[in-house]
Amino acid sequence: MTAISPLTHFVTRWIERLAVATAVVALAVGYALHGAVAAEQVVLRVGDQKGGNRSLLEISGLAKDLPYKIEWLEFPAAAPILEAINAGALDVGYTGDLSFLTVYAAGAPIKAIGGIRSNATTQAILVRGDSPIRSPAELKGKRLAGTRGGWGQFLISATLEQNAIKPDEATFVPLGPVDAKIALIAGSVDGWAVWEPYVSYAELKDGARVVATGEGLTPTIIFIVASDQAIATKRAAVQDLLHRLDKARLWSLDHVDDYARSTAELTRLPEDVLRRAYADQHSSPIVIDDAVVKEIQAAADRATRYGILANTIDVGKAVDRSFTQASGISN
DSSP states (O other), rough: OOOOHHHHHHHHHHHHHHHHHHHHHHHHHHHHHTTSSSOOOOOEEEEEEEHHHHHHHHTTEEEETTTSSEEEEESSSSHHHHHHHHHHHTTTEEEHHHHHHHHTTTTSSSSEEEEEOGGGSSSEEOTTOOOOOOOGGTTTEEEEETTTTSSHHHHHHHHHHHTOOOOOGGGGEEOEEEEEEEEHHHHHSSSEEOOTTHHHHHHHHHHHOOEEOOTOOOOOOOEEEEHHHHHHHHHHHHHHHHHHHHHHHHHHHTTTHHHHHHHHHOOOOOOOHHHHHHHHHHOOEEEHHHHHHHHHHHHHHHHHHHHHSSOOHHHHHHBBBBBHHTTTOOO
């Protein structure tokens, strides 16, 4: 008998909840249609991580006067967001570039429609504060945790390669952020490849140390992704949401304290952790243009060589450039 993974179980629970929510929305829309009111209301189901995008829209004031309704759903990482979009339970979400490409390569009906670039130093391999490991060269022979098919696995593979460590000279342990954090603290893994705000939390609250970063190794692009169905049937709402997120992201660069405070209130994460994470990331919206596609294509080709992606991917077919071309931003 095939065991059901915790990730699949997690997403299944969300889908069950969404089924109930959808029924309620359908009933409400039915009454509206019966009264000839709000017959064209659009509902966008948006997946969020650590409250980041919801908090950003709200504190920047850009969540006001929406011509559609947003149903926010919180997830701990990109993988369950992508599974939910693939299952038709979400319309829009955001995820690291490689996590997106992994799911796209498996045939998921999704496209990248927008992007955010962060400082590559905010992807890191962490060790415990009392670990004897002081440099990436000392990762040889160690057990290293990270997300399968995403930044975690890629950063581990790229760091090993950069330090002339063969893939079979270290052990990759595929774990999501929550389980990887527990494993690192418990000492069952030697290192953990992860991103913000997990990096700042681990350093500030758990006493972890950074021994390697993604600088020079990873694109560090987060994609805003949407299902093909949402692009086809809710395009105006999706375009408006992306435009608001881009404006809010630019606003956040000069309002880090406000952004951190808002997210802390929403998620109960420590405000000092979020303040440091947001300041270090310095995330800015980007246009998906030829240069970005070329950059992600190079990373995808490396991921194929590392065995993270099963086959070569044409990144140009995985993106819809029209959304950012209409946004008015520039790289």
